Structures are given as structure tokens and as C-alpha cells.
Amino acid sequence: MRKYLVLFAVLLLAGILAACGDDGGGEDSESSGGxxxxxxxxxxxxxxxxxxxxxxxxxxxxxxxxxxxxxxxxxxxxxxxxxxxxxxxxxxxxxxxxxxxxxxxxxxxxxxDQVDLFAFPYLFDSYDHWETVVNGEVGDEMAQIINEExxxxxxxxxxxxxxVRHYYGKEPVEEIGDLEGMTIRTQTSGVVSEFWEEVGTVPTSVAWGELYQALQQDVVDSAENAYPYFVQQDHHQTENGKYITETGHDYTxxxxxxxxxxxxxxxxxxxxxxxxxxxxxxxxxxxxxxxxxxEYKEIAKEDGAEINEIDRQPFIDIAEPIQDKYAKELGVEDLLEKIREAK
Incomplete structure (x- = not known):
């Protein structure tokens, strides 16, 4: 009799454990949702x-x-x-x-490589222009290219x-000639690099997390980025970052x-x-x-940064033939034309 009672208890315990382990996917699912x-x-x-x-x-x-x-x-x-x-x-x-x-x-x-189209300097002239492009036919075509490639x-x-990215450096820039010989933290190859070389600067590679120190210690004379990014990192409070020139060269x-x-x-x-x-x-x-x-433009002003506007046309005149050159190399001439027509 005792044997049968022990066997019954073992079978009952096994059944309970099995039921607990099969609760519809609790612990074995990606989360507690099922x-x-x-x-x-x-x-x-x-x-x-x-x-x-x-x-x-x-x-x-x-x-x-x-x-x-x-x-x-x-x-x-x-x-x-x-x-x-x-x-x-x-x-x-x-x-x-x-x-x-x-x-x-x-x-x-x-x-x-086709995505480099969106890195072209002076590709867009306003946020309205940018939104029209990325929300429309060009945006759809680029999404398809990315997926297929x-x-x-x-x-x-x-x-x-x-x-929108602007230049900031150790000296005010009133005209394009003021950039001659300046080292700038930016991409060091491709369309972006070629543009900055053509305007007279020396593109230099610096990791984003190291840029504050690089500006502070004179490793680079300048950099370029949008207000929410470089002001949050206090680049405008360094000696080589306090003069901001609104070049507006990239609606990113x-x-x-x-x-x-x-x-x-x-x-x-x-x-x-x-x-x-x-x-x-x-x-x-x-x-x-x-x-x-x-918001961050105002913070930069309050912190003592000096901000000035500049005639962008000389920059645009340099950028457009570079756009044409790279669009042909990338095979996106039709997309570039559609972007220009959307202005």
C-alpha cells in the first residue's frame, strides 16, 4: 500500500510541475506579454x-x-x-x-554609395524644401535603393x-577668403571634404567625443554642426569655437x-x-x-558666442559643380535634378 501511495505522490508532483512549465509562454517569450x-x-x-x-x-x-x-x-x-x-x-x-x-x-x-546624395553641401535651401524632398518621390526612391542594395x-x-549645420571657429568669418588655411573638423573624404577644401579649409578627422578638447587645445581651428549638437557639447565656450558663422551649408x-x-x-x-x-x-x-x-542659438549668445550671417552665394557657386560631379559618379543625376526642381 505504501508503494502505491509513494507512486501516486510522484505522479501528482510531476503533473503539477508540467502544468507550471506550460503557462502559455510566460518566461520563455521575449517579454511577459506572451x-x-x-x-x-x-x-x-x-x-x-x-x-x-x-x-x-x-x-x-x-x-x-x-x-x-x-x-x-x-x-x-x-x-x-x-x-x-x-x-x-x-x-x-x-x-x-x-x-x-x-x-x-x-x-x-x-x-x-547613392545615399551620399543627401550629404551634398547646399543641396537644400530651407526646411520646407528638405521636407518636400524626403516626404516625396525622392525619399521613396532612396528608401528603395537602401533596401535593395x-x-x-x-x-x-x-x-x-x-x-542645419553652420561653421564655428576661432575667428569671425565675414567672407569666404577668411577660411583660407583653417583646419576644420569634418569628413576627410568624399563630397563634403572636397567642398571644404575648395573653400580653402583643411579637413581634419576628430572623433565627436574628442572635439571639445581638440578645439580647446588648438588641435583644430574650427568645426561645423547644428546648434543643438555643438552647443550641448559646449564647443561654443572654447577659444576655437566661439565665433559662429551661419553658413547653412547642410540641412541634414x-x-x-x-x-x-x-x-x-x-x-x-x-x-x-x-x-x-x-x-x-x-x-x-x-x-x-x-x-x-x-533655443540653443539663444543659449550660445547668452554664453558669449558671437554669431554672424554671411553671403552664402559664393559657397553655393562652389558647391553646385561639386554636386554635379558626384551625382554623375553615384548615378543619381535624376534625383539631384528632382531635388533642384523642388525648390
Missing amino acids: EDSIKIVAAHNQTDPENPYQDGLLAFKEAAESESDGQIEVEVHAGTIGTEEAELVEKLKTGAADVVLVSPGFMTSTGI SNNDFKMLGYWTAG TRFLLINGNEFDNYTEEQQEIIMSAAEKSVEAERESLYSQEE
């Missing part, structure tokens, strides 16, 4: 929490998690899994990140901006990308939610950037 839940790692390279990039990705997170009732979890990384965009591109390819934000310059390292490693979720484009192969594995409902969240992130990031441009 077997259809997914976790998305979304990353950008800026470490300042006030950055528009962060606002955009937090809007993506809020929309995706809300619209999916928690079935989609988004983990946002602000520079914590890579402060260099090349790192983020690689992480997207290998699956270490699911959504990343990158610039055209770093996308060319993947072999998709990457064999679906990269799928476009939306176009963000990093602001940034690509919000997801791994296309992974995206294709999601359910149709999850894909729709992700695309909807991406639209909300685009709106949030642009709105944040536009408001911060004026």
Missing part, C-alpha cells in the same frame, strides 16, 4: 538626454508599446551601445540592435534631421532604419504598429529639433 511579444533594441549615438534623437526614439517607444498593449517592448539606448554610427550600422546588420539612426556618410561604408538588411522607417538628413529581414519575420499587425510608431517618431524628432535650434 508568445507573440517582441523586444526591439533602438539606438542612437548621442549621449545627451536632451537631444532630439532621444525625443524621437522615446516617441517611437511610447507609440509601439501603447498601440501593441505591451506586446512590443522597446529598449532605447542613448549612446550606450555605440557612440560611433559605424558601430550602430554594424550592430543592425548582426542583430545586436533592431532600430538605429545613422547619417548618409556612415551608410556609404556599407557600399550603398543592402539585400534587405536595412529598411527605411523614416527621415529625421540633425538640424538622418535615416531611421530597421533590419528588414527581422521586420519581415514580424506579424502583419506588429509591422503596422512599428510603421505607425515610426511616423510618430518622425514628427516628434523634427518638432524637437526645430524648437531646439532657436
Whole structure:
């Protein structure tokens, strides 16, 4: 009798344990939401929490998690899994990140040279012009190029901006000749480099995280970027950064990308939610950037930076033949013409 009681107890305990281990996917799923839940790692390279990039990705997170009732979890990384965009591109390819934000310059390292079109100096003359282009036919064509050339490693979720870039250096620039011989932190190859060489400067490579020190210690005479980025990093408070000249040479484009192969594995409902969240992130990031441009310009003034405007036409005259040259090399002459016609 005792044998049968022991056997019964063992069988009963085994049944209880089996039931606990088969609870519909709790601990074995990506999150506590169930077997259809997914976790998305979304990353950008800026470490300042006030950055528009962060606002955009937090809007993506809020929309995706809300619209999916928690079935989609988004983990946002602000520079914590890579402060260099090349790192983020690689992480997207290998699956270490699911959504990343990158610039055209770093996308060319993947072999998709056509994206360099969006790095052309003086390609756009206003935010209205920029939005017309990226929200329209040219934006759609570039998204298709990126997807096809990457064999679906990269799928476009939306176009963000990093602001309009201006020159800042150790001396005021009243005319183009004042730039002669100045070292400038910028890209050191390609269309951007050639433009800065043509205006008389010496392009110099300095990592973004090291630029404050480089300006302070006279490693470079100058740099170029948009107000929310260089003012947040206090570049305008260095001796080689306090004279700002509004060259307006680049209304920047940034690509919000997801791994296309992974995206294709999601359910149709999850894909729709992700695309909807991406639209909300685009709106949030642009709105944040536009408001911060004026905000950080005023902060720069209050901190003692000197700001001046300049006749941009001599710069544009140098930029346009460079645009023509590189558009032909990249095979995007038709896209360049469409952008010019959209002004």
C-alpha cells in the first residue's frame, strides 16, 4: 500500500510541475506579454538626454508599446551601445540592435554609395524644401535603393534631421577668403571634404567625443554642426569655437532604419504598429529639433558666442559643380535634378 501511495505522490508532483512549465509562454517569450511579444533594441549615438534623437526614439517607444498593449517592448539606448554610427550600422546588420539612426556618410561604408546624395553641401535651401524632398518621390526612391542594395538588411522607417549645420571657429568669418588655411573638423573624404577644401579649409578627422578638447587645445581651428549638437557639447565656450558663422551649408538628413529581414519575420499587425510608431517618431524628432535650434542659438549668445550671417552665394557657386560631379559618379543625376526642381 505504501508503494502505491509513494507512486501516486510522484505522479501528482510531476503533473503539477508540467502544468507550471506550460503557462502559455510566460518566461520563455521575449517579454511577459506572451508568445507573440517582441523586444526591439533602438539606438542612437548621442549621449545627451536632451537631444532630439532621444525625443524621437522615446516617441517611437511610447507609440509601439501603447498601440501593441505591451506586446512590443522597446529598449532605447542613448549612446550606450555605440557612440560611433559605424558601430550602430554594424550592430543592425548582426542583430545586436533592431532600430538605429545613422547619417548618409556612415551608410556609404556599407557600399550603398547613392545615399551620399543627401550629404551634398547646399543641396537644400530651407526646411520646407528638405521636407518636400524626403516626404516625396525622392525619399521613396532612396528608401528603395537602401533596401535593395543592402539585400534587405536595412529598411527605411523614416527621415529625421540633425538640424542645419553652420561653421564655428576661432575667428569671425565675414567672407569666404577668411577660411583660407583653417583646419576644420569634418569628413576627410568624399563630397563634403572636397567642398571644404575648395573653400580653402583643411579637413581634419576628430572623433565627436574628442572635439571639445581638440578645439580647446588648438588641435583644430574650427568645426561645423547644428546648434543643438555643438552647443550641448559646449564647443561654443572654447577659444576655437566661439565665433559662429551661419553658413547653412547642410540641412541634414538622418535615416531611421530597421533590419528588414527581422521586420519581415514580424506579424502583419506588429509591422503596422512599428510603421505607425515610426511616423510618430518622425514628427516628434523634427518638432524637437526645430524648437531646439532657436533655443540653443539663444543659449550660445547668452554664453558669449558671437554669431554672424554671411553671403552664402559664393559657397553655393562652389558647391553646385561639386554636386554635379558626384551625382554623375553615384548615378543619381535624376534625383539631384528632382531635388533642384523642388525648390
